[in-house]
Amino acid sequence: MFSKRQKIILSYIMYTDMPIKLDLLADMLQASIRTIRMELENINLLLSETGTQVHISKKSQCYIEQGEEETIKKLLVNPIFVDKNNIENHVIWDRIYTIMGMLCFESDYVSMEELADRLYVSKSTINLDVTEIKKLISRMSGIRFTVSSTKGLKFEGSEEGIRYFLAKMVLQGLNLEKTLQHVFPEKDFCIFEIYFQMNKMLKEAIVKYQFIISGKAFGLVSAGLLITAIRNQLGYHFADNQTEVPLSSMMKGLEEHLKSEMGTTAFTNADLVYIQQFIMEQNHLYPYTNENWDAADQKIVSLFTHVVKEFFQVDLIKYPDFEKNFLFYINQLNQRAKNGHDYTNFNKRQINRMFPMSASIVAFCQPCLQDMETTYSDAELAYITLFLGNLLETEDPPLKLLLISDEHTALVNWIVSEVVRLMGASVRIVNAIPTYLFEEKDELFLNDVDVILTTEQINVSRGWNIVFIQSLFGKTEQNFLQSLLNDYLNQSKMKRLREMESIAVGQNHFLQIPESLKEFDDCVHYLLEQFGYEKMLDNGVMMGNHFIPNDTKTAYISFMEERPGRSRIIIGKLPKSITYRNKTLHTIVISFYYKNDYALSHSYYQFIRFLMEPNQSNQLGRVKGYLEFKKIFN
Template identity: 20%
Template sequence: MNIRQIQILRELYPSRSHIFSTHLAENFGVSERTIRNDVRDINCLLVEYGAEIVRNHHHELTLLVSDENRFKQFIEEEILKDNAHPVEKEDRVIYLVRKFLLSQTYHKLEDLADELYVSRSTAQNDLKDVKVVLKKFDIKVVTRPNYGLILQGDEQQIRNAISELLFERFGRNFINMNQHEWLLDGEKMSFIYEALIRNLKEYTINISDIALNNLVIHIAIAYRRIIDQKIIPEGKGQWIDLTEEFEYKIAQEILKEIETKLNVTFPPLEVSYVTMHLLGTKLNHKVHSSDVDPLGQLVHEIIDKADKTLNLRVANDKELYSAILLHLKPAVHRFKYEMNIRNPMLDAIKANYPLAFEASVIASQVIENHLNIKINEDEIGYIALHFGAAIERRKMVVKPPNILVVCASGLGSAQLLLYKMRRKFGHRINLLEAVEYHNLNAEVLEDVDHILSTIPLPDSIHTPWTLVSDIFGDKDMDVVEDIVSERSDFVMDQFLDMDLMFTHMDFKTPEAVIGFLSKVVLENNMVDEDIKESVLHRESVASTAFGQLVAMPHPIESMSQTTFLTIATLKNPIDWYGKQVQLVILLNVAKELEYSLEPLYKHLISLIDDHKRVQACLETTSTRTLWGIIRGY
């Protein structure tokens, strides 16, 4: 196939959408007849691989595949044989991002299109996405007449972009240094790694494996940029005072060894950058702090705020206090020097420990208020690990629930009910006693977690209660099993309301969805007035998109008297700050919690992880059906 024919296939694959032949002819600067001839030639090849390009009476071209396996073989052999030329739009965008970040020359749009085997218009659309990606770093792709396109931006931001965008894409496995040939050859990468290891061991500096990898990345990028004569201006030298730090001497030794071996000269400012990394990632193993220490006081406030807001029951966990204090000591240096560390576990932490992540978001707000700095998602993720460990420790010492029985039919029924429960659940519950309704009072209910009653109880009874039959049959046994196991289908009832569920809504942005759901609960007098602003503030701290087309936004602080969910499905997926979302679950948490949110989060995460249930939510137009799917029927 010629280049144009490859381009035609790349236009049709992988979206398999309809494309007008006139559109292709215009893009490639040829006649429509030439396009028809190209399609005929392509089909001669595709017939052996179970595929065909068909043309309807509207002159639309569509790629039809009857044998996916054979067609995949064709794509791998003919289209993907040169891995430098990606097919998928996402891959093309990151290819262009890498090309601009690592190149010092101008690029013409036509040349980029030929290089990618796509039309000029496709390359132009890809370039729009490249500009969006780079905008986060205040980097622009500018055009100079008669020259072409080139990158324009602050050198430090360009280095940050290389680190965050390209290393995130191409991996961080330092066992095989050759995987980073796109930046530096394997031999040089290995030497940087080994030089770091030697000096860190010599000076007994202990850092995590992730921090070590990040430092290798930083030095490798600095080396590449210096070789390309791209130096950070001295005006950026706000860390020059680090010369008095012990870590500055270590940084000098590390870079001196690399300079000698790789024939490069690192400016003094680069020594300060490496010093900053060492200060910001050095591991401590002992707590040298007290309640009078400002940092110790900050940690206490962090834990108290998160514990009260989310009812975590970890306020007295001394290990949590020590862990967060040890984390914050080097982190303060990262905050001070605006050093962003990368957290490769971030998505897994958000997906598997959502409650701990929310505790960490609360912690970040306390830190920001005290230190007047902004903490990014990666740092929040690391703090979440400490809250997650505390939650797991608390589970290990959880006492069985205290169950009180209210029986109106007499002593015989009460004793039978108590006997059956003891035989079934044994030590899994702490069965207090059986009492009559008229004997219920504050003293009796003081330590009760749940009431099993054979009669309906009035609203004046605030302790959770469940109605059971006098004979306490199998269904009643299942109810108690739900209580003991904290089964999420049991706890979901109190959080769901069909009047707060909406299907197939036509919104295009997260702001529009949040605005609608906020308006609904506001009009029902369920939340404080600034609910929308609070939810958007929470999104600005860290996106609540979990993947799997689900987002779970919520206010940065509790704004309601009760905990409840407001749910909307969308007609089509929308971009939710970097992830595609079609199911939105707005979570409002009560200002004063009397129970753990863990069962609720556990249930919601099980929903997110269940692709079939999510798809069922998206497909139904019935709020009753949606209610049942969310509940877990």
């Protein structure tokens, strides 16, 4: 059926009331227009059996005819929850998940040649996939990956470990039906029918007993229930040694429902205890309590709050409920890790790109976490980054407005309210004054102002941004005002970026990397040596503690220094793209942030975030020299 990216494309077209342009789809999915066209061709190939299709107009606008929407919606709305964030290299990852899924259901070794034949790819492709599988399995407890040069490939481990791993893969997009067909071509598992029934029963039980969990957690529990049913059908059972664990009222109710509705699919007591544990782990939303928080959780929270305060002069403890919420999250994360149920197979690299300050904090804290004997996967670190980034990096500085008006106080107040309603927190009116006061004290009121908003004809020297509005402005004027202020907001942002470029980069810190350097490590060392930073980097530690993965072709390496210094950003342009960690790279960005520069930290990391936005990263890939680099900020 549809791939994850195809589902996202169809969803945008389906749920948008007007035709949607190809170039907009390409921007939103970070793909080329050619790729989107190919995906639409494949979508229409799948839809051809139903007599429906996605139409593309001469103006490159995509739409679905009214009479065809319901038919497509039935195909699109899949009851199996899939994490929609991992769409990068979807063909490769679909194959990798399929291989891992197949190995979970194979009882003996499978040769690479046999896998290559089944999946219609070369043996060298399978070899590359095996490298990725090794990385993914390395953090999974309860399951191990054996690669034998004579026998082939095999997954071994506990039944619980294999079931959890399969449930995680279903959540990540594993096509279970296709996977099982590769292993058991003669069997029909009726997966969607089974899943739909069990999903319905699980929803009813959770709502009835008010055991509320998040949508993604529900998807994982549902997948776990499905995998349990399939494994039981195939004769893979738990050792029934958990009979002493009591079932909750909810699980007893679910058990009765399963027996009455799905008599042919048997669930043992051990299965139900396993599903009960599964649900308990996902219970994000039960009332907060600190009875399970231990010293290790508190120590980790203290580490992050200390680093944020030390480097950025921000006291997170003063944020309402921060400590309680963060402790709760860290406790759950650690409990899952102890059970071998951490966030493996999770590649949301865009989080690091969206929150570079928080990603740098997390990277800086990694050695301390290791000293505490706490090791987190990239996925867990990304979630911590998101937690911190939501507090530290979500707000841009507002556009500061000076309102000059001779109107009645009530009308002036109305204008202020309307501007705030239109623009929200993106603007701040620093003063509202009459014309005579401005004419007498203009220098006083123009201090630290971005735009003058006026209902009067005023005399102001050149160089100031001025917006004239009528006193009682209607809808047309509102749209015009909003458009102008958004334009000034963008100009203000670009001005800050230009200022930061001159402070942190400049011509001296924009370098062309010699063509003779082919390896990523060598390129990084070359850039560091040019400025005497090479001693800061221990090669054995660098990749784990300084390299921060993201979803663009711009590599990001972060250093945070406690000693005084001047924060700098090195831009290293590669003459030809290189590959590192299965990512194609055209540029290397190295950040050296010193804690005494906390006053400019927000603008500093906004600059890095701007460079790593997909559009800017693509422009950066085409840049040949420093002058072209500066044009990105125009």
